[in-house]
Amino acid sequence: MKTEAARMAFTRTLLALAREDQTIFATATDSRGSVTLNEFADALPAQFVECGIAEQNAIGIAAGLANAGIRPFVCGPACFFSMRSAEQVKVDIAYSHMNVKVIGVSGGVSYGALGMSHHATQDIALFRATPGLEIFIPADGPQTVALTKYLAKSSEPAYVRMGRGAVPNVYEEPAPFAPGKANKLREGSDAAIIACGEMVYHALKAAQALAEEGIAVSVYDMHTLRPLDEAAILEAAETGFVVTVEEHNIHGGLGGAVAEVLSQEKPTRMRILGLPDAKHFTGNSAEVFAHYGLTAEGIAQAVRKGR
């Protein structure tokens, strides 16, 4: 099975696009290594802006670049861009409607044992409550390629969260991707799993295991958190039981978004799987996922119990 880190799929795609379009810029916060922007910085120095370890300044600089017609991709760790510079994202980009793409890498618990200071597990809740930002969490490398191509053409402000490590490909290139339209990856009428990011792969594995037990489960990849694909959520609810899975706090993320739709439009039994509202267990991301049941078996167990 092919694997690739989303951040690498992003930077190779961005570099190819930027070679053809001089208005595409990348900025870093002493993060060119962690984002994998070294090649971009070396190849296109006139389209690269180093901002130093200063996320607030980086977001403001990007808004200023966008004002002049540049299309900046502000790149750095998701944990810092979603919190340290949250006000700049809110005011300078979302409220001001500046064409800036905020690329948060190493999101979720990618930084594992570095601890909660470096985890970004509240970013979706925060930005879902910040009007004016599109929000994306790609599932794998191929989808990140398609997403990056969309972002380079779009004039909407956006926040993207991607992980750090290599993840198994869910898609082959070219991956199907339409912003705001969930990908239905598996059909089944006994329950539905709605997942995003790295959890999509685990959700598919869970569905495979359940199929062997005679339980047919639909799987949706909800790569876009805003605009939200409400039609897909309502379709998932036709199964009578919806499990959401995300690398995010159980409050305010994908599960919250799905619950908001279903509780108002089509009350349906649900189970929200994610990281607990507590200090995190420490370990690498696989160990953290295992601890909290964010695995194929954990997801399958939630479906078995709940349906």
Place this chain on the structure above:
Amino acid sequence: MDATTLQTIANQRRADAVTMIHRANTGHTGGSMSSLDILTTLYYAVLSVRPQEPHWPERDRFLLSKGHSVEGYLAVLADRGFFPKAELATFSMAGSRLIGHPNNQTPGVEVCTGALGHGLSVGVGMAIAAKRLQKSYRTFVLMGDGEQAEGSVWEAAMAGANYQLDNLYAIIDRNGLQISGATEDVMALEDFADKWRAFGWDVAEAAGNDPQSLLTYFETPRPAGKPHCLIARTIKGKGLPFAENRKDWHHKVPSAEQLLEAYAALGVKGVDWA
């Protein structure tokens, strides 16, 4: 345009601003008054802008980082023709785009400001863009002195010097007062000029309520290779005898009697839009 004419215009805009605040029963009187000679000098004598074409790519950029001084800024934009002056009557009214901090749905306003400490970073981005795109526009950011306690100001100051942005001007409305009292009592700034020099900026001072002093500064070539910081010494509440140098006039609203007192002190008969 000569300094005497600028002074007359600045006082007319003071009358506009204080009328807006009185009518809306809300606003930041002190800071609007202190900054109006700076705004007037910039918009009537320094900035290259096209009010009928607010997105003209070659325009000089201006950012009111001290966004609470919006009343004077809106009065200047309206008088320069960015939008109809009659619209000033809607200031802070339900549904108006003219609200208590600059909103970029208003022609002439580049980005929304008001959260202090944001403007200079955006200005650094605009100035970097001009260098990279080989454009000759300049970028001017007006900040408050109380605002200087925001750490992001100094992130931007480092970046401005790092990128040698000699097309960038940071102007500080140094009126010495913030909402709780004197800046030196709340969070001391002095030796303020030395702080900016230490950050690698070309620093100068001017009398910020004297258009001649400001004109002289802007007409004098500045050193290349460094961003420029102008510490403009001003009086909070300038022009209103009842408000000058009084911290409680940070966002106090003038009464009907005080409005007339203000007109008399400013040497204006009133406003032509209300």
